[in-house]
Amino acid sequence: MSKPPVSRFRPSDHAFAAESLAQIGRGYVVPDRVALITGCSSGIGRELALALHRRGTIVIATARRPESLQELADLGIATEALDVNSQADINRVVHALKAAYGRLDILINNAGYGQMGPLLELDTRALENQFRTNVFAPMALARACVPLMKAEGRGLICNIGSVSGVMPTPFSGAYCASKSALHTLSDVLRLELKPFGIRVMTVQPGAIASEFGRHAEVSLRGLLAPDSWYKRQEDAVRARALESQQNATLASNLARKLVKELLRKRPAAIVRLGNKSRLLPWMARWLPRRFRDWILARRFRLRRVQLKS
């Protein structure tokens, strides 16, 4: 059964957006874009909703826990309950959006999490869940939203990937693979949707301050049992889960820069923002593989001698 929405779409959202524009001294402008964002309970999604709203875009901010959207709703942002793994939720939200606005200009597939842990300690269900949320759900949302964009002959799908999808590291294999897959799907979608005027952007953030680290740490529960082959690496595994929160860029900074790109007439295909978002892809591209593996093995305490008991 679908969860009740916090607030229904309001035709007066145009007025809300115009009001907010007037408040920031830009004068009255009829908002010309409608954006749907997933995973707005915290972090990047929440800040993107705020930043786009400030720029006069009609935002439909979604999250699976509707109560987490109350603050956005209080600011006049339309909010809806949406678990990205529920096709029924997706159908309901897209249907309501179509009824209220008749169109969609920007879809931001932001909802996601990092399943951490040594790869072979993850059971098939953990792997499937990671891919369900980070890969299959963005595709399901794109499938549901694209007809609205095609009808207008324009639109933008923005998939939030990760530098982890470019530079994979130990103890985060499931997450890195899911983001790599999302990058590849985005590359293909960009070509397949171009004839219909629909653009596809992949964002590859570096370290961004959010709830990501806390969720990643939770994903380790039940792993690293006393007989785990990686028990001696436990600190390195936990450090990897929390790594995104070290010297992290504020999510609001990322959002401000990304919104500029989203609202461009010809948005970039790949956008890298946040700490290490350029360094890690550079390392992936230019360091000889053997050297890269050596660095990672040292960093994650995976040299043979360290595994001996």
Ligand SMILES: NC(=O)c1ccc[n+]([C@@H]2O[C@H](COP(=O)([O-])OP(=O)(O)OC[C@H]3O[C@@H](n4cnc5c(N)ncnc54)[C@H](OP(=O)(O)O)[C@@H]3O)[C@@H](O)[C@H]2O)c1
């Ligand atoms: N933070 C970083 O350093 C970083 C770096 C690269 C890429 N990213 C990517 O950026 C995106 C946003 O992450 P964040 O950093 O802002 O972390 P966050 O604060 O943990 O936000 C993640 C959001 O995704 C939502 N979510 C997870 N599973 C969902 C589901 N099944 N249905 C609906 N929503 C779901 C979470 O909802 P709940 O609150 O209900 O769990 C939350 O709203 C993710 O795709 C992440 O992989 C983050």
